[in-house]
Amino acid sequence: MGFILGLFIGIVFGIGLIMAFVRGESRRSKRRSDLAKTIAALARMTVQDSRKLLPPQFYPSWVVFTQQQKLTWLNQHLDKIWPFVNEAASELIKSNVEPILEQYTPAVLDSLKFSTLTLGTVAPQFTGISLVESECGPGGITIEFEIQWDGDPDIVLDINTRVGLALPVEVKDIGFTGVFRVMLKPLIDQFPCFGAIAYSLREKKKLDFVFKVSGSEISSIPGISEALEETIRDAIEDCITWPVRNIIPIIPGDYSDLELKPVGTLEVKLVEAKELTNKDILGKSDPFAVMFIRPLPDRTKTSKVIDNDLNPIWNEHFEFMVEDDSTQRLTVRIFDDEGLQAAEFIGCCCIPLSTLQPGKVKDVWLKLLKDLDIQRDTRYRGQVHLELLYCPFGTDGNIVNPFDHDFSLTSLEKALKIETNLTKADLRQMASKKKKEMFIRGVLSVTVISAEDLPIVDFMGKADPFVVLLMKKSEAKQKTRVITNNLNPVWNQTFDFMVEDALHEMLIIEVWDHDTFGKDRIGRVIMTLTRVLMEGEYQDCFPIDIAKSGRITMSLKWVAQHKVRDTS
Numbered sequence: 234m235g236f237i238l239g240l241f242i243g244i245v246f247g248i249g250l251i252m253a254f255v256r257g258e259s260r261r262s263k264r265r266s267d268l269a270k271t272i273a274a275l276a277r278m279t280v281q282d283s284r285k286l287l288p289p290q291f292y293p294s295w296v297v298f299t300q301q302q303k304l305t306w307l308n309q310h311l312d313k314i315w316p317f318v319n320e321a322a323s324e325l326i327k328s329n330v331e332p333i334l335e336q337y338t339p340a341v342l343d344s345l346k347f348s349t350l351t352l353g354t355v356a357p358q359f360t361g362i363s364l365v366e367s368e369c370g371p372g373g374i375t376i377e378f379e380i381q382w383d384g385d386p387d388i389v390l391d392i393n394t395r396v397g398l399a400l401p402v403e404v405k406d407i408g409f410t411g412v413f414r415v416m417l418k419p420l421i422d423q424f425p426c427f428g429a430i431a432y433s434l435r436e437k438k439k440l441d442f443v444f445k446v447s448g449s450e451i452s453s454i455p456g457i458s459e460a461l462e463e464t465i466r467d468a469i470e471d472c473i474t475w476p477v478r479n480i481i482p483i484i485p486g487d488y489s490d491l492e493l494k495p496v497g498t499l500e501v502k503l504v505e506a507k508e509l510t511n512k513d514i515l516g517k518s519d520p521f522a523v524m525f526i527r528p529l530p531d532r533t534k535t536s537k538v539i540d541n542d543l544n545p546i547w548n549e550h551f552e553f554m555v556e557d558d559s560t561q562r563l564t565v566r567i568f569d570d571e572g573l574q575a576a577e578f579i580g581c582c583c584i585p586l587s588t589l590q591p592g593k594v595k596d597v598w599l600k601l602l603k604d605l606d607i608q609r610d611t612r613y614r615g616q617v618h619l620e621l622l623y624c625p626f627g628t629d630g631n632i633v634n635p636f637d638h639d640f641s642l643t644s645l646e647k648a649l650k651i652e653t654n655l656t657k658a659d660l661r662q663m664a665s666k667k668k669k670e671m672f673i674r675g676v677l678s679v680t681v682i683s684a685e686d687l688p689i690v691d692f693m694g695k696a697d698p699f700v701v702l703l704m705k706k707s708e709a710k711q712k713t714r715v716i717t718n719n720l721n722p723v724w725n726q727t728f729d730f731m732v733e734d735a736l737h738e739m740l741i742i743e744v745w746d747h748d749t750f751g752k753d754r755i756g757r758v759i760m761t762l763t764r765v766l767m768e769g770e771y772q773d774c775f776p777i778d779i780a781k782s783g784r785i786t787m788s789l790k791w792v793a794q795h796k797v798r799d800t801s
Contacts, residue, residue, distance in 0.1 A: 304359035304360070304361070304362055304378075307359050308356075308358050308359055311356045311357070311359070312356050315354070315356035316354075318356075319351060319352045319353070319354075320351075322352060323350050323351050323352055326350060326352075327347050327350045330347075330468070330472075331346055331347060333468045333471070333472045334346075334464065334465075334468055336468075336530065337464045337467050337468050337471075337528070337530075338464060342392055342393065342460060342461075342464075343393040344391075344392070344393045345390060345391075345392055345461075345464070346390070346391050347388070347389070347390060347391070348389045348390070348391045348401065349387055349388065349389040350386075350387075350388050350389075351386060351387045351388075352384060352386045353384045353385035353386040353387060354385060355382070355383065355384045355385050357380050357381065357382035357384070358380070358381050358382070359378055359379065359380055360379045360380070360381050361378070361379040362376065362377070362378050362379070363376070363377050364376055364377075365377055365414070372418060372419045372420055373416055373417060373418025373419060373420060373427070374416070374417040374418070374420070374427070375414060375415070375416045375417075375418075376414070376415045376416075376417075377412050377413065377414050377415075377435055378412065378413045378415065379410075379411075379412050380409070380410070380411060380412070380413060381409070381410045382407070382408070382409045382410075383407075383408050383409075384407050384409075386404070386407060388403065388404040388407075389401055389402065389403055389404075390402045390403075390404065390461075392461070400446055401446070402444050402445070402446055402461065403444070403445045403446070404442050404443075404444060405442070405443045405444075405445055406441065406442060406443045407441065407442045408439060408440070408441040408442075409439060409440050409441075410438040410439040411434055411435075411436055411437045411438055411439075411440075412434075412435045412436040412438070413432060413433070413434055413435060414432065414433050414434075414435035414475060414478075415430060415431070415432050416430070416431040416432070416478070416491070417429075417430060418431065418491060421484065423484070425483060427483065428482070428483055428484045428486050428488065429480055429481060429482045429483055429484075429486070429488045429491060430480070430481045430483060431478040431479065431480045431481075431488075431491045432478065432479055432481075433473060433474065433475040433476070433477060433478040433479065434469070434473045434474045434475060435475045435560075436475075437469070437474060440466070440469070442462075442465075444461060444462075460575065467528040470527070470528055471527055471528055471529055475557070475560055476493055476556045476557035476560060476561065477493060477527075478491065478492075478493060480492065493556050494556065495554045495555060495556055495626070496555055496556060496557065496558060496625060496626060497555045497558060497591075497623060497624050497625035497626050498552055498553065498554060498555060498623075498624050498626075499526065499552070499553040499554075499555050499563065499586065499589075499621065499622070499623050499624075500550070500551075500552055500621070500622040500623075500624065501524060501534075501550070501551045501552070501553065501563065501619060501620070501621055502548070502549070502550050502551075502619065502620035502621075502761060502763065503522055503524070503536055503547045503548075503549045503550075503551065503565075503617075503619060504546070504547065504548060504618040504619060504620060504739075504759065504760075504761060505544070505545060505546045505547060505548075505617075505618045505759050506520060506522075506544065506545050506547075506567060506615055506616060506617045506618065507543075507544045507615060507616055507618070507778055507779070508543065508544065508613070508615045508616065509543045509544070509545070509567065509579055509580075509601075509614070509615035510543075510579055510580065510601075510612075510613075510614045510615060511543055512569040512577045512579060513569065516541050517541045517542060517543050518541075518542075518543060518569040518577075518579065519538050519539065519540045519541060519542075519569055519570040519571075520538070520539055520542065520543075520545050520567055520568065520569060520570070520579065521535065521536050521537065521538040521539070521567075521568055521570055521576075522535070522536040522547065522565055522566065522567055522568075522617070523535050523536075523565075523566045523567075523568065524536075524551060524553075524563065524564065524565050524566075525553070525563075525564055526553045526554070526555065526561050526562070526563055526564070526586075527556075527561075528564075532553065532554065534551040534553070536549050537549065538570045543615070544778075544779065546705070546739070546759060548705065548737065548739050548761065550736075550737070555586060555623065555625075558586045558587060558589075558591075558623060558625065559586075559587050560585075560587070561585075561586050562583045562584060562585045562586060563583060563584050563586065563619075563621070564581065564582075564583045564605070565581060565582050565583065565599065565617055565619070566578070566580075566581040567579040567580050567581070567601060567615070567617065579601065579614060579615065580601025580602055580603065580614035580615060581601060581602055581603075581604070581605055582599035582600060582601050582602060582605075582617055583599075583605055584597060584599060584619070584621070586623060589621055589622075589623040590623075591623050591624065591625050592622070592623075592624065593622070594620055594621070594622050594763050594764065594767060595620070595621045595622070596618075596619075596620050596763075596764065597618075597619050597620075597621065598616045598617070598618050599616060599617050599619065600613075600614075600615075600616050601614035601615050601616065601617065602614065618759070620761060620763050673732075673734070673735040673736055673766065673793055673794075674731075674732065674733050674734070674735070674793070674794045675732055675735060675791055675792050675793035675794050676729055676730070676731060676732070676791070676792045677729070677730045677732050677735070677740070677762065677765065677789065677790070677791055678727055678728070678729050678730075678789070678790040678791075678792075679702055679727070679728050679729075679730070679740065679787060679788075679789055680725070680726070680727040680728075680787060680788040680789075680790075681700050681702070681713050681724045681725075681726050681727075681728075681742075681785070681787055682723070682724065682725055682772070682786040682787060682788060683721070683722060683723040683724065683725070683785070683786050684698060684700075684721065684722050684744060684777075684783060684784065684785040684786070685720075685721045685783070685784055685786075686720065686721070686782050686783050686784060687720045687721070687722070687744070687755060687777075687780070687782070687783040688720075688755060688780055688781040688782050688783060689720065690746045690753055690755060691718075691746070691748075693718070695718045695719060695720060696718075696719070696720055696746045696755070697715055697716065697717045697718060697719075697746055697747040697748065698715070698716055698719065698720075698722050698744055698745065698746055698747075698755065699712060699713050699714060699715040699716070699744075699745055699747055700712060700713040700724065700742060700743065700744055700745070700785070701742075701743045701745060702728055702730075702740065702741070702742055702743075703740075703741040703742075703743070704730055704732065704738055704739070704740060704741075705738065705739040705740075705741055706733075706734065706737065706738045706739065707730075707731075707732070707733065707738070709730050709731075711728040711730075713726045714726070715747045717747075732762070735762045735766055735791070735793070736762075736763075736766070738761075738762055739759060739760065739761055739762075740759075740760050740761075740762065740789075741757060741758075741759050742757060742758040742759075742760075742775075742785065742787070743756075743757045744756050744757070744777055744780070744783065744785065754779075755777065755780050755783065756777035756778055756779040756780025756783060757777065757778055757779060758775045758776075758777060758778060758785060759778070760775070762791070764789075765789040765790070765791045766791055766793070769790070769791055770788070770789065770790040770791070771788070771789060772786070772787070772788040772789075773786070773787065774786045775787065
């Protein structure tokens, strides 16, 4: 009986093994068939198909952009000749970069020089090449090379600080990815068939490096690391980054057409900032702004310092020269003034000029970041409020400078004067003076319509809101009636202000909660008069700053009277 039972179990077990084997082979055959189909599909896949599967950053540019080509052959030859290139390039970089670093040496440093500079044993890699047809023109050739370099250079900077401290600083762990543009122009009928080479860093995608002092990071020395990093990045930005181009004549001739030339001006009104990070232990930060398109010392603008305020109001106007509105950007850096000591960095932001419409004022709030290129820290640092106007040369009769260059008028002011129909006789009369200042006088009508979604400030779960309107320069003040027990009040009240200098005036709208035992400010809205000057009349809904929530709807109207003040 036991024999029969064992035989039966063995037969069943054997049949099970055979069925499992057959099933496994069937599955294996199916997987092979599916894999073959997948490989066949991959073989037929185009670049367009690959873009649907993965984002572009996972591909080298020669894959994502089919007009670019690989340069494996060039990388192989570069690896062979790199020791000789390293020796020649190291001397060239040292002799050319040291004078530039001296121009950008920060106030906390006395001198900045190379004691050692070699580029190491790892050659850069060309990851793509393309012909830029839109930039070539009939008389030249423009080529862009994409380069990646994770090098092992031996770079040591000798730094002397203002307090007499000497530091040998190593620059380690350099990682760089960027696109270099080379222009061969003009094309001529003699060898080598072009007259000059102009080169520039067209795009800086990544630039990482670390400073070390005697094996430890320099970050342990306050202020030095930030100042050094800012110096190096500014020097690179100005000496080689597009639209700056370095020209090498091949055949003697006039190549002034390749040189950098201004194409317009950018008017910037630094209005205010809000919710800045506090850098002071006692009290609040004393913020000021530094702005530039190119970080040249004579083109960098600095605002006044606002003492003890994390929500400063500047209302200052600056003008910048623009060389390439398609690639350049305005950079704003906010610092905390520390008196005799080096200012402490709060944050920075930028806006590409390509986002601006010529002749139209753009009102923007920009968030502050720790670093524009490497955004490793996402901590909130505050926001900056700007008004921007780009005025290209020679494109619009209402924007081009209609006045003599001796006039102390910005392009924004000139645009406003033209739009308000000054006669040719007025312009001729103004041009007869050596120096004048023009300002706009008129009546500003402000209608406070309503507010909504105000925060709860009373114990009973409501608020008793009213609005105070203040002209910052003239200090004229008006206020609405109180709407009791309401978070969505409606006022519909109109107030008129006589304004003497509208271009430099500001309107501050404060929303308050009325209380028997006092008044609590809910929030505020700060605006210049630029938009109402340009449009004449408009209505809009504005978010209330500082408050947890809330918006206020207002209508503004301007009736102007023009006046010229002689300051000669």
